[in-house]
Amino acid sequence: MSTATRSLPRAIGAHAILLTYTAIALFPVILVVMNSFKSRVGIFGAPLTPPTPKTFDLIGYTTVIGQGDFIHYFQNSLVVTVASLFFVLLFGAMAAFALSEYRFRGNTMMGLYLALGIMIPIRLGTVAILQLMVATGLVNTLTALILVYTAQGLPLAIFILSEFMKQVSSDLKNAGRIDGLSEYTIFFRLVLPLVRPSMATVAVFTMIPIWNDLWFPLILAPSEETKTVTLGAQLFLGQFVTNWNAILAALSLAILPVLILYVIFSRQLIRGITSGAVK
């Protein structure tokens, strides 16, 4: 295209802004991880330089690994997040399909009822949730967390997914019906694959608050067996306030698994966002 030459300065400008912001976004993360490999003198003497053989020290990591059971906490977080995510996406997509596809009495009311939860911070119901979990004996189980997070994630998932489901061509669904497909087959085989991009978006938005939540693990599952990595890190950081080596190492250990998880999911997300719907 003839605009290619004209757009060169603009491209440089865009890269400059994006690079600057990328630096701002990554700087604290890199700073923490970098300094976690240094001795105390290195951390305070030259915080902005990478570890050199002189300042390299793993004392922080040995303290952390000697103190907390981070691998176990990480497993708990993973179980809770993956299970909640699965239920949110499955139940959410099913409900969104019912709301966007069928006309039935109370459809609008049901939609509003389910959307109510987008604005209600589920935390406001904490007392009653705790009472419920005590009554059902679910306190200090991962099940309690999964149930609460599923309820927390559903409203937004249904809201976003039904917006997208409305856009799925009804000709396609009707063609399926004429071919004798059941409603379930239409949902699972025709509609779900088409809304996969929006499912990826919903997955990311659902996953982040669940993984990062501090409140419910603290209240519903604070036992050593069921601690999530966020709660474990918070307690650990509170304990070692003056031990900078340990704090930086603990922060790095908390960051790295999330980063790995993110890289796996971000591929899916980007593929999802960029591969449009019906083409």
Add this chain to the structure above:
Amino acid sequence: MATELMAAETRPKRAIRWHVGVFLAPAVLVYTAFMILPLFGTLQLSLFRNIEQSQVFVGLGNFRTLFGDPNWSVNFWNALRNNVWFFIIHMLVQNPIGVLLAALLSSPRLRFTAFYRTAIFVPTILSFVIVGFAWKLILSPIWGVAPHLMDFVGLKSFFTPWLGKEHYALTALSLVSVWQFVGIPMMLIYAALLSIPDEVIEAAECDGVTGMAQFWKIKLPLILPSIGIISILTFVGNFNAFDLIYTAQGALAGPNYSTDILGTFLYRAFFGFQLQVGDPNMGATIATIMFLIILAGVCVYLFLVQTRLRRYQF
């Protein structure tokens, strides 16, 4: 679709469509049991008070205490003011940056977009615990990273321990929160920009509308619904924020309550702090107020904003 379904509805005596129930049931059950019922339990608690070990109905008595009793009202209005400021900063800083980044990312033939996108979203996936502590360390005068960096651009004299100063702490934390969450508006807008069909852009180019003019006149109106959604998400998120303040400044939201927002105020009322004993009923009262604020915001969005935004279907 509409005509087909209308025809279906007028058909006499059609069978019960069990599949509709099957599709709805799991979501409705989990949602009702673990969100709606506990919420109503909490709203109900705000109308009671624990007097001599039993719950006594006091009507709006707790609300009168919250607004009128100086022990409560000073903290309450302070938390509410701070929360509004917290929200304003997000709207003024986070969302414009998000739109700008998304617009740049979606420019055609730009390379490395996947890298930028992935990198800029990184803070959003980190937990408040990590973000709060990391920024606390960076802004700490003991470590000296922030003054050191400002020295590079000759601004060292402007450095103060922001998180420790009443005047700056809330703004500093709001900006930390913006830093963390800018990825969300960026991603949503980016997705919206990508979904604009090429024909529309090509038509604009044929008419000589390119570059900035194209963004303001063609793309921005098309992504307004997404900006609306982002605004309401920010509003809801800000008015029940808690974790960042709690991790960085503790439950007392220091210095001298200057970073206290409704979430931390609720936490202190609910679980108690220092000498004050936790009071579930007052906690529920504050929770009810937060509920009403959020409800008001959402109603404004649904009935005033959303209905006026034109939705384009491609």
